[in-house]
Amino acid sequence: MARALINLPARARRGEVIEIKTLIAHPMETGYRLGPTGAAIPRDIIHRFTCTYNGEEVFAAELYPAIAANPFITFFTVATESGEIALSWTDDRGQTQTEVRQITVE
Amino acid sequence: MAAEIAPADRRAGYDFAGAESRAMQDDDAVNPGMLGVLQGETLWATPAGTAGRSCADCHGDARAGMKGVAARYPVFEPALGGPLDLEMRINRCRAEHQGAVPFAWESEELLALTAFVAHQSRRLPIAPGERSELRPFVDLGSRLFHRRQGQLNLSCSQCHDDNWGKRLAGAVIPQAHPTGYPVYRLEWQSLGSLQHRLRNCMIGVRAEPYGYGALEAVALELYLMARARGMPLETPAVRP
Numbered sequence: 108m109a110r111a112l113i114n115l116p117a118r119a120r121r122g123e124v125i126e127i128k129t130l131i132a133h134p135m136e137t138g139y140r141l142g143p144t145g146a147a148i149p150r151d152i153i154h155r156f157t158c159t160y161n162g163e164e165v166f167a168a169e170l171y172p173a174i175a176a177n178p179f180i181t182f183f184t185v186a187t188e189s190g191e192i193a194l195s196w197t198d199d200r201g202q203t204q205t206e207v208r209q210i211t212v213e
Numbered sequence: 214m215a216a217e218i219a220p221a222d223r224r225a226g227y228d229f230a231g232a233e234s235r236a237m238q239d240d241d242a243v244n245p246g247m248l249g250v251l252q253g254e255t256l257w258a259t260p261a262g263t264a265g266r267s268c269a270d271c272h273g274d275a276r277a278g279m280k281g282v283a284a285r286y287p288v289f290e291p292a293l294g295g296p297l298d299l300e301m302r303i304n305r306c307r308a309e310h311q312g313a314v315p316f317a318w319e320s321e322e323l324l325a326l327t328a329f330v331a332h333q334s335r336r337l338p339i340a341p342g343e344r345s346e347l348r349p350f351v352d353l354g355s356r357l358f359h360r361r362q363g364q365l366n367l368s369c370s371q372c373h374d375d376n377w378g379k380r381l382a383g384a385v386i387p388q389a390h391p392t393g394y395p396v397y398r399l400e401w402q403s404l405g406s407l408q409h410r411l412r413n414c415m416i417g418v419r420a421e422p423y424g425y426g427a428l429e430a431v432a433l434e435l436y437l438m439a440r441a442r443g444m445p446l447e448t449p450a451v452r453p
Contacts, residue, residue, distance in 0.1 A: 114242035
């Protein structure tokens, strides 16, 4: 499990626009760098990020080798109801890491 | 001998960094160095070595136990008869008290643990010890800082005492105060130690860099910390 830092409000008013900030530890190896033997270091990147709000996808991003290591993704969504916000990162190997946070909407 | 920077004119690298870099550093949820601090927090509580002990088993909660520690490093270690920096102290603890293999220099684990410990001194003033036994090593560091070296025949002092604030290859020359180490350097896309940064500088003037853990490297660290006395620690800093 890669380390992830997530910042989103624990509480919000119904209809309020909230900002979600995410930072995950990942080398985002481009596949173009040459290693000590002269051979290219294989590509290993996170290529997809999604955010679901009570199961509904509210944000998605496709990432490419140009994204730097430890990708920082921040976006806005509208606080509609209390429940779970799930953030998922999928890498080239098909592995997905998901972090879940609760939000209370008044 | 180059003129030293007047205490009132001392500014940290933070003041020379761009607005975006400063914004990254200021928010703990955005600062990539904090990922290393989080990893260090886990390592702090993880038992290691033949003794099966974690750092926490001896030192307790780092928030209390490590407060102020990084601000007074490097220290004099009587067993060595010389100065010891924080990375070396952590590795000595691992070997002597945990029975564990020391972490390699610049390894992810050593950087994370050092960052976690140093982070407990954030906002505290830099205050390396002033034992008389350290004096010869501070002087050694000072001589190394002021002497010309490398194919470009430049001394640290010529850039960082005489020309700070001016530009070199498009980047602003800072005053070289180690206020935020281990630092998250955007160029490295990772945390790095002060010794790593010093090696980059020496390669920059085309001098042969000191090996990790060399006496010259630790003496330079000690001199730089003494030169930055009173400035607040910012670990983990974000630099370009």
